[in-house]
Amino acid sequence: MKPDPLNRDFLLKLYEKMVLIREFEERVKFLFLEGTMPGTIHQCQGQEATAVGVCAALAADDFITSTFRGHGHALAKGLGVQEMLDELFGARTGCCKGKGGSMHMGNMDKGMVPGIAIVAGGIPLAAGMALAFKMQQKPQVVACFFGDGAVAEGAFHEAVNMAAIWALPVILVCENNHYGASTRVDKVMKNPRISDRAASYGFRGETVDGNDVLAVLAAAQRAAEECRSGQGPVLLELMTYRRTGHSRRDACHYQPKEERELWFSRDPIERFGAQLMERNDVTAADLAGVKARVEQQINEGVERAKVAPQPTVAELTEDVFA
Amino acid sequence: MEIEFKMPDLATTDSEIKVIRWLVAPGEAIKRGQALLEVETDKAMMEVESIATGTLKAASVKVGDGIVAGQLIAVIESDAIAAKPATPPAPAAPGPASAPTHLPAGGMFAKNRAASAKAAVESGPAKLALTATQRTVGRRLQESKQNAPHFYLQASANAEPMLRARTAAAPAKIAWDAFFAQAVGRALKKFNRMACRFEADHLVPATTADVGVAVDHEGELYVVALADPSAKSAAEISQELRGKVERLRAGDPEARKLRSAAMTVTNLGATRVEAFTAIISPPEAAILAIGRVAPTAIVEAGGIVAQNRVTLTLSADHRVVNGKYAADFLTEIIRELESL
Incomplete structure (x- = not known):
């Protein structure tokens, strides 16, 4: 559907995607606690607006790269609940045939490179894809998601510098959730405004309220347009907050209570829901219906994933390098 | 269900x-997502x-138990009507010759893990599993002893002023460690290099003036950090120490967390040990080991008199300080103890 911030159906679609991400993550959390699903998980509750806002500005054949915290990006880019749950359960019907798991969600047919779990590892790759699009004179852009922790990596500098000198069509999407694992961002940056860095490479950067999905959408649309017209790259710094531990094994005791409360009061879904309710063509029943639909979709997906076929030993070395 | x-x-x-x-106690109501129990892993x-809303029917593990992932910890009587029996929708794309695989509860690998942990304990007659705390203590102290070049200085102090202060405070009892922590805190103000941390090729001053006190709790070693004791009275320090040790023994997780201190005091004075050398608790640069206070014959004004004395042994990191500096620091501690 064409992104139109005035269109009711489009806005409800955005809302549904955000609710889907939240409910997916909540369910996955309990699947982990129950021990029914293998592996640890890195969750994105509270960061739904960044993934949904950016991906809504992209075309189906544009690409994204993601991180170890990629469930939200995947759902926003159009991966299905079933292929993702199957992947989490290690099933051969998963989006990476059960061999990628939580940290490597992706589906090239849907424009998502399987998640790159190395911090900042996706940035050179995104720049490379953007270079390919440019050399082949294709109109596609790449949106490259990374966190605040990635900005201090050498790979960030090297890839961003190349993207700048070659004016590559890559939207550098920094989800600034304030914590690199257990370290608060201001402990590792003298200038905590990450978008400022763009100017030093000679391109445009902008800081956006990452918990306001329409603000993110508008910024991503501007960035995509600039990239397509040869004025890339663009750095978007989306201010948001990680409300879970770094992974499920992190108790997250280092986040101050007041800071958590402040960010919980800026919940992106509640905010967008309230905005929608201001329209005279959206009712509380519409929003409740979204939640019920999403819950049912996930419930059914989980039941299927639990009995989805596992890869056999004979397939062990297929599709993998090591 | x-x-x-x-x-x-x-x-x-x-x-x-x-x-x-x-x-949560057995019989109490619980909600899905509500914290049920607190555990300590190797890290936090x-x-x-x-995982369910209902009533806690049984707690299957006890406080102090060492458990592994996948082990039964609780039975919950769930409010939910039994979930729809297993008539799940057919798998979207059934793979050839692959039987449906229900994962074992606790995860794919939990069974193996539980089995190997069990085997580790059961094979051979004399193996004892280490607790997470003991493993961490062992790893850190091994790292310290191997990496920090320790040297040791020993001297004794007249304990009579401390005994007098304790008598004067009666019926309140001042913990011996309060005097030692206070003296160390004060001496550190003059000898601040003792509170530096060694990092590669430079020293970093400690960001805290707290003094740690080693505490034994059910055979486990913990360090309680006393907030900068240099400007406080021994009675105040004693009260703080007792409060923190009580909270630790009561199982307060905050009290069990590892706190960084400028330096640590360890005291075996309640035993027959007269003097001992301790391993520095990294990243600190020194630790003071206290032996028992005992009447000792000393020579005073040409005659022999009995005096209660205590032997102090300072372990110091030679990358941070040299012998003379550490000796002056130890002398300053003794001066503080004797001038109460």
Whole structure:
């Protein structure tokens, strides 16, 4: 559907995607606690607006790269609940045939490179894809998601510098959730405004309220347009907050209570829901219906994933390098 | 419907997880997502959230138990009507010749992990599993002893002023460690290099003026950090120490957390040990070991008199300080103790 911030159906679609991400993550959390699903998980509750806002500005054949915290990006880019749950359960019907798991969600047919779990590892790759699009004179852009922790990596500098000198069509999407694992961002940056860095490479950067999905959408649309017209790259710094531990094994005791409360009061879904309710063509029943639909979709997906076929030993070395 | 709740895989390694306390008692109502119990992994204290809403029917593990991921920890009587019996929708794309595989509860690998942990304990007659705390203490102290070049200085102090202060405070009892922590805190103000941390090729001053006191709790070693004791009275320090030790023994997870201190005091004075050398607690640069206070014959004004004395042994990191500096520091501690 064409992104139109005035269109009711489009806005409800955005809302549904955000609710889907939240409910997916909540369910996955309990699947982990129950021990029914293998592996640890890195969750994105509270960061739904960044993934949904950016991906809504992209075309189906544009690409994204993601991180170890990629469930939200995947759902926003159009991966299905079933292929993702199957992947989490290690099933051969998963989006990476059960061999990628939580940290490597992706589906090239849907424009998502399987998640790159190395911090900042996706940035050179995104720049490379953007270079390919440019050399082949294709109109596609790449949106490259990374966190605040990635900005201090050498790979960030090297890839961003190349993207700048070659004016590559890559939207550098920094989800600034304030914590690199257990370290608060201001402990590792003298200038905590990450978008400022763009100017030093000679391109445009902008800081956006990452918990306001329409603000993110508008910024991503501007960035995509600039990239397509040869004025890339663009750095978007989306201010948001990680409300879970770094992974499920992190108790997250280092986040101050007041800071958590402040960010919980800026919940992106509640905010967008309230905005929608201001329209005279959206009712509380519409929003409740979204939640019920999403819950049912996930419930059914989980039941299927639990009995989805596992890869056999004979397939062990297929599709993998090591 | 009864739900068996197995320990989630919360440790960063396959290490044992220790049960610290139950936050819900059997018979009490619980909600899905509510913290049920607190556990200690090799890395952190964590709350384990309930996977169901209902009533806690049975707590299957006790405080102090060492458990592994996948082990049964609780039985929950769930409010939910039994979930629809297994008539799940058909798999979207059934793979050839692959039987449906219900994962074992506790995860794919939990069974193996539980089995190997069990085997580790059961094979051979004399193996004892280490607790998570003991493993961490062992790893850190091994690292310290191997990396920090320790040297040791020993001297004794007249304990009569401390005994007089204790008598004067009666019926309140001042902990011996309060005097030692106070003296160390004060001496550190003059000898601040003792509170530096060694990092590669430079020294970093400690960001705290707290003094740590080693505490034994059920055979486990903890360090209680006393907030800068240099400007406080021994009575105040004693009260703070007792409060913190009580909280530690009561299982308060905050009290069990590792705190950084400028330096640590360790005291075996309650035993027959007269003097001992201690291993520095990294990243600190020194530790003071206290022996028992005992009447000793000393020569005073040409005659022999009996005096209560205590032997102090300072372990110091030679990368941070040299012998003369450490000797002056130890002398300053003794001067503080004797001028109470």
